Amino acid sequence: MNLVEKDSQYLWHPYTQHKTATPPIAITRGKDALLWDENGKEYIDAIASWWVNPFGHSNQFIADAIYKQLTTLEHVLFGGFTHSPAIQVAEKLMEILPKNQQKIFFSDNGSTSVEVAIKVALQYFFNRGEKRTTIIAFENAFHGDTFAAMAASGISFYTQAFQGMFIDVVRIPVPVKGEEETSYQALKDVIQKHNCAGFIFEPLVQGAAGMVMYEPGALDVLIQICKENKVLTIADEVMTGFGKTGKNFACDYIQGQPDMMCLSKALTGGTIPMAITTFTQDLFDAFYDDDINKALFHGHTFTANPTGCAAALASMELLRSAEIQESIVRVNQRHLGFQKHIENHPMVKTTRVLGTIFALEIKIENKESYYGSMRTKLYNFFIEKGVILRPVGNIVYILPPYIITDVQLEKVYAIVEEALEIV
Ligand SMILES: *Cc1c(COP(=O)(O)O)cnc(C)c1O
Numbered sequence: 001m002n003l004v005e006k007d008s009q010y011l012w013h014p015y016t017q018h019k020t021a022t023p024p025i026a027i028t029r030g031k032d033a034l035l036w037d038e039n040g041k042e043y044i045d046a047i048a049s050w051w052v053n054p055f056g057h058s059n060q061f062i063a064d065a066i067y068k069q070l071t072t073l074e075h076v077l078f079g080g081f082t083h084s085p086a087i088q089v090a091e092k093l094m095e096i097l098p099k100n101q102q103k104i105f106f107s108d109n110g111s112t113s114v115e116v117a118i119k120v121a122l123q124y125f126f127n128r129g130e131k132r133t134t135i136i137a138f139e140n141a142f143h144g145d146t147f148a149a150m151a152a153s154g155i156s157f158y159t160q161a162f163q164g165m166f167i168d169v170v171r172i173p174v175p176v177k178g179e180e181e182t183s184y185q186a187l188k189d190v191i192q193k194h195n196c197a198g199f200i201f202e203p204l205v206q207g208a209a210g211m212v213m214y215e216p217g218a219l220d221v222l223i224q225i226c227k228e229n230k231v232l233t234i235a236d237e238v239m240t241g242f243g244k245t246g247k248n249f250a251c252d253y254i255q256g257q258p259d260m261m262c263l264s265k266a267l268t269g270g271t272i273p274m275a276i277t278t279f280t281q282d283l284f285d286a287f288y289d290d291d292i293n294k295a296l297f298h299g300h301t302f303t304a305n306p307t308g309c310a311a312a313l314a315s316m317e318l319l320r321s322a323e324i325q326e327s328i329v330r331v332n333q334r335h336l337g338f339q340k341h342i343e344n345h346p347m348v349k350t351t352r353v354l355g356t357i358f359a360l361e362i363k364i365e366n367k368e369s370y371y372g373s374m375r376t377k378l379y380n381f382f383i384e385k386g387v388i389l390r391p392v393g394n395i396v397y398i399l400p401p402y403i404i405t406d407v408q409l410e411k412v413y414a415i416v417e418e419a420l421e422i423v
Contacts (some may be wrong), residue, residue: 002026003038009137025383030057033404035388039053044387046412050399051207051239053270055318056403061270062314069310076320078106085309092316093276096248098257101278106295110238110264111144114200116298117234117260118148118167120279121198124214124232127294131210134168134194136231137185140203141171142208143236147250170194174206184221191229198232203250204270204354210395211359215351216253223256232283233258238275242266242319242414243328243402246355246401259283263377269315272307281355331356334406335398338413347420349394359397361421362414378419385415 003026013024026038032045033056035043044402048054051328069085076083118135125132135152142158143149150159151166159166176185191198203219206212226233235258240250244266251258260283264275273373287296318324322355335358339405342360343351349363364374375391382389389396389412396416400409 006398022380032058033401033408042158042386043383043406044195044391044400044404044412046387046398046400046401046404048267049271049388050401051244052265054266054402055218055241055269055315055324055360056401057270058082059271059318061318062271062311065310065314066271066307067227069307070350073306073312075302075305076128076308077301079101079299080319083306085306085313086304087308089312089316091348092313093278095193096320097261097278097315098226098249098251100257100259100280101261101282103279103284104299105277105299106277107277108274109276110236110262110304111146113238113264113277114143114149114152114234114236115146117236117262117275118152118198118200119298120260120277120283120287120296121165121232121234123343125197126285127286128290132195134170134190134198135198136190136199137169138174138206139171140174140206140209141200141202141208141214143200143202144238157314163406168194170196172263174212174261175214176212180215180218180221183218184225186258187222188287191225195230196231198259199226200236202232202246203235203237204253205240205250206355208392208407210361210392210397211352211357213354213359220254220256223254223258226388227256232260234260236262238262238264242315243324243354244399246328246332248319251373261343267312267315268308269318271307271311271315272305274312299327307415324402328356330360331400331402331409334409334413340372342413342417342420345417345420347423357397357399359395362394362396362420364394364423376421378423381419382415385418387412387415389416 006022007024027035028038029036035045059313067099086385087357092131100163105116107116137152139154141154143152148167151169153159154171166221172186172190173183175178218376235251237249259280261278287294335353339353342348347363375393378391397413
């Protein structure tokens, strides 16, 4: 039996209808922006394996840091204990986070980082004796698959089986160009009508919705409205963090600062699952009390795993290196060049670029569903050509490892352009 046959015997994959899905591809090796399957076929990983891998597969620098940590202190519980890797991650992060972020809390993945932020927002008001229980979120948001994260997410097929079982979430439109006023007004109305604790948003780019983008100025207005009404703001930078938008964080583009930030995905350079939620001192202080009931009773067994911390430290060092910063600029310039080349193509409806993120919306008659037939056709076409891209409905996006070569990028662009001929 080959790997794919054994897989079908035992494994249940994410976001997969096993009855109708094509079998998975068994990957045996990765290096830089390339992956190889069990038959030796080569693929360009043009989406950095779900946006986690900025520095390339099997990165030696991160691997060495992990090995060193594994053979020094692989893990120790974080309840009642601490260790240098966790402290160093905090120190390194503080150097690049917005200045108001003063405390960090570790967890294991993007969803749990969101879960923690939402629980902190709700308990913040509980601890102060104020009744505020509604969370505000954008339409078509994606914040993860655990329950509070799912409640905040607005893409229906992820959540439809669980409607009616969620915490209170009210949705407002995304302030895309031309819709800003509608969005501001909706936020003001929601705050008027509900006891709102927090507003969670993907800053500047909604990843899972298909790289939907909006302007920093609009986010500043929304944050300002929240501040005036003492509604806590949560920037979910799980996708946008660590350079994807061209700056360390999407929040570096705005004037205001969120009360909390959620980080994961590229945090460890795509090596070890880990996440962090960051907080202002004011939030921490609302839990700081003689009363034990005011503490944050949340934790995960692997909280602040030292090996994960070592991977995060190495990743942040790489991120800040001149070589990676230059690569981010280079990928952005290439994207802008491709955008110019393709934007007037008759099959292209819109294009958008921010930092290392490129997205293109294909012009079609009927609105394509998320996992519709054209999406499948495109996905299979890209795979056949040796490029990993996962279109969202009729939106094709590219979010490569920063270290992707120009030659590899040109190949990705050429295949995207070719795909416009087959739809
Ligand atoms: C991927 C993602 C999450 C969820 O992260 P997981 O690690 O998959 O749980 C949350 N928010 C955003 C913006 C994401 O892109």
